[in-house]
Amino acid sequence: MARKRGIELEQVVRTASALADAEGLEAVTLARVASQLDVRSPSLYSHVDGLGGLRRALALDAARRLGTDMAAAAAGREGVDALRAIASAYRSFATTHPGAYSTILTTPAEDDDAEVYAVFAAQLPPIVAALEGLGVDPSEAIDVIRAFRSALHGFVSLEASGGFGLPGDLDRSYELMVDLLVDGTLARVQPLP
Amino acid sequence: MARKRGIELEQVVRTASALADAEGLEAVTLARVASQLDVRSPSLYSHVDGLGGLRRALALDAARRLGTDMAAAAAGREGVDALRAIASAYRSFATTHPGAYSTILTTPAEDDDAEVYAVFAAQLPPIVAALEGLGVDPSEAIDVIRAFRSALHGFVSLEASGGFGLPGDLDRSYELMVDLLVDGTLARVQPLP
DNA sequence: TTGACTTGTCTAACGTTCTTAGGCACACTG
């Protein structure tokens, strides 16, 4: 029973994250995480503020990872290309890490939680840049971002919860959705070319 | 303590639904629902198959109500008008009944649950009709429906969980999103008018 | 009317979860 000094916080999040991906968010319980780490549940309180704190830590971790994935996808691209790459990275993350992704949403902003706010806001720059490249009016940028974010999130979240009854080709549906939004945006930017 | 004969099933769902709307889905527990009905929790098992069954019943109820709302909104309208009306009804339902709405998603389809499947599928006809009115190619209808549904759901779900950091005018954002999708769809349908 | 049956509630009990309180041992620091 060797003593591990200061090696845990990261382990806790990683373990919980993996558990969420493998068995769903409901399976992430302090008891199970503790058990996987060969530890009693109360011990987790030294690293995390209860179940709520663990969920928050999971959400922050997931948001950061999603953010880096999107930024990496957009790197070296511009405009529509960048947008498509971001959309693709977004869905990839959600499908490969369904548990981690879902923590992002089930953790509502606690009004004054500056850290959560900051991490979430950090995801925006690459998207903003891509939209600017399309020539979107700055006064409408926020709305367009929301539209994209809503669509991406809605799709992957419906996909994750099996909300799409008909099987069909989800890849094609996703691409078409992005096309729809891109075309709609372009149509708005350049009324008559 | 008068005996009520066969008056409960509906009451259980109504009570739970109201509780979900008022305090969030997490507050919907057998204990609390039972307490509000002046009954012990085991008694609920006569009407509902445990907590899972209650959640399922809630989801079915919410899906039905959302479906009727959308159908009512689309009645007497066509094409773009119908689409906008449906979108508006969708968001209205989600914001006035946040708890009920969220049950629709947190209840994943159990593979072979025919009733859930049927109720969810029943929501589609008005949307399909509206899209047909726009001249969408039948081979792409499914994809376009998914795009709309994803965007609508994504938006209201982000709105509900406070996912939109910046305040801004959400009404305007929502309208613009619908416009984007409609324009994108029209652009796809009529490449060059 | 009266007996049997069904239906729906109850109490009792168990297992699981989160959480708090307080004790104890190891590892680092001066």
Place this chain on the structure above:
DNA sequence: CAGTGTGCCTAAGAACGTTAGACAAGTCAA
């Protein structure tokens, strides 16, 4: 080598879901 703090532990309590079995009230048939 003593002192300090970190991080784990056990113990315990509250809340929840769930099952089992008893009991009463309403219903129906003879």
